[in-house]
Amino acid sequence: MKPSILRIALLGLSILGISLLHYLTPLHLHYMHDIFQRFYYLPIILAALWFGFRGGLACALVVSVVYAPHILFQWGGGLALEMEKYLEIVMYNVVGSVTGLLAQRERERSLELQRTAEGLEESFNKLQIQSERIIAIEEQLRRSEKLSTLGEMAAVLAHEIRNPLGSIRGTAEILRDDYRPGDPKHEFIEIQIKETERLNHVVEDFLRMARQQPMELRDCSIREEVETIVTLVAKDAHDRGISLCFEPSQEQAIVRGDGEKLRQAFLNIVINALQATPPGGSVIIVLTRLESGFELCIRDSGSGISPKNLHRIFEPFFTTKPDGTGLGLAVTRKIIEGHGGTLHIESKAAAGTTVSIRLPAQEFTA
Numbered sequence: 192m193k194p195s196i197l198r199i200a201l202l203g204l205s206i207l208g209i210s211l212l213h214y215l216t217p218l219h220l221h222y223m224h225d226i227f228q229r230f231y232y233l234p235i236i237l238a239a240l241w242f243g244f245r246g247g248l249a250c251a252l253v254v255s256v257v258y259a260p261h262i263l264f265q266w267g268g269g270l271a272l273e274m275e276k277y278l279e280i281v282m283y284n285v286v287g288s289v290t291g292l293l294a295q296r297e298r299e300r301s302l303e304l305q306r307t308a309e310g311l312e313e314s315f316n317k318l319q320i321q322s323e324r325i326i327a328i329e330e331q332l333r334r335s336e337k338l339s340t341l342g343e344m345a346a347v348l349a350h351e352i353r354n355p356l357g358s359i360r361g362t363a364e365i366l367r368d369d370y371r372p373g374d375p376k377h378e379f380i381e382i383q384i385k386e387t388e389r390l391n392h393v394v395e396d397f398l399r400m401a402r403q404q405p406m407e408l409r410d411c412s413i414r415e416e417v418e419t420i421v422t423l424v425a426k427d428a429h430d431r432g433i434s435l436c437f438e439p440s441q442e443q444a445i446v447r448g449d450g451e452k453l454r455q456a457f458l459n460i461v462i463n464a465l466q467a468t469p470p471g472g473s474v475i476i477v478l479t480r481l482e483s484g485f486e487l488c489i490r491d492s493g494s495g496i497s498p499k500n501l502h503r504i505f506e507p508f509f510t511t512k513p514d515g516t517g518l519g520l521a522v523t524r525k526i527i528e529g530h531g532g533t534l535h536i537e538s539k540a541a542a543g544t545t546v547s548i549r550l551p552a553q554e555f556t557a
């Protein structure tokens with residue numbers, strides 16, 4: 192049963208009950224009648240609170256109609272004598288309508304307040320979403336600005352550094368042959384060669400960022416690119432005592448993109464994972480199909496990243512490795528975002544790291 196019908200039934204019953212008290216109580220118990228007379232206010236006020244002005248008035252009228260015959264016929268209808276009782280009937284109607292009016296106005300006001308609150312909440316949510324979007328775009332802008340100045344610098348530097356570096360390395364190799372292994376000078380020259388190699392890496396990383404040429408878009412298979420990388424680093428992983436495994440999806444996972452760049456991005460992450468993982472640990476690569484693309488997760492059981500470092504790892508040149516360039520993740524994120532994808536890193540110190548790359552499937556980037 193609907194609550195309003197229940198309420199009406201309750202009001203009807205209480206009016207009936209009070210009226211029966213009036214009609215059945217002998218007239219000489221007039222003080223009882225005085226009390227019963229006030230009982231009527233209960234249903235009238237309730238009706239006004241529940242159903243507003245119209246409810247209050249309707250209930251007061253019903254009470255008047257039911258109560259009037261009692262005054263007229265049982266009390267004799269002497270106007271002067273029963274003045275007070277008729278006045279009570281007027282009071283029923285006044286109380287019913289005024290209470291109803293007030294209750295109704297109160298309800299309307301609280302409804303309006305509720306609507307305003309809802310509207311406010313909605314605009315607050317919208318505002319929040321918009322400001323988050325603005326912050327994200329600003330961040331992206333700052334990053335690309337940083338990377339593009341870096342890129343220009345890199346192009347100039349690379350040319351200036353690479354050639355002399357080649358000569359230093361070449362001549363050092365020739366000099367090394369003059370000394371037998373074990374000779375301190377042989378060691379020094381080894382160090383020299385290793386350091387030039389490192390410098391060369393830095394320059395190459397720089398160059399990769401500097402290359403602003405448009406991507407060569409082809410259909411490429413994430414699965415194949417990852418398989419190539421796994422073959423490439425398998426020996427390194429084995430030497431480090433790390434178990435490396437790839438769980439590909441059933442399909443090729445075709446995306447529209449630059450295969451070479453994507454491979455570079457995946458490789459950067461796999462190398463980071465191997466470098467962070469101690470012997471006996473594992474690096475697991477999982478490729479899964481999503482509703483609108485693919486997800487490649489690279490999970491390692493390595494050292495993890497402290498919360499302090501976590502928000503700095505994408506900064507160019509941020510590195511915690513003695514021989515790191517700090518460019519790997521910056522380049523990687525640029526590549527992934529250039530493909531319309533996202534790169535997400537979750538990590539806790541000493542609990543390993545999971546890097547998730549999401550790329551849209553080929554049919555969604557047309």
Ligand SMILES: Nc1ncnc2c1ncn2[C@@H]1O[C@H](COP(=O)(O)OP(=O)(O)O)[C@@H](O)[C@H]1O
Binds near residue numbers: 500
């Ligand atoms: N899988 C990982 N586990 C722990 N730390 C990581 C991992 N990947 C990246 N890092 C942290 O992020 C830093 C930046 O990485 P990256 O940009 O590739 O530069 P680099 O490898 O040359 O240091 C690393 O120095 C390391 O501190």
Ligand SMILES: [Mg+2]
Binds near residue numbers: 463519
């Ligand atoms: Mg790296």
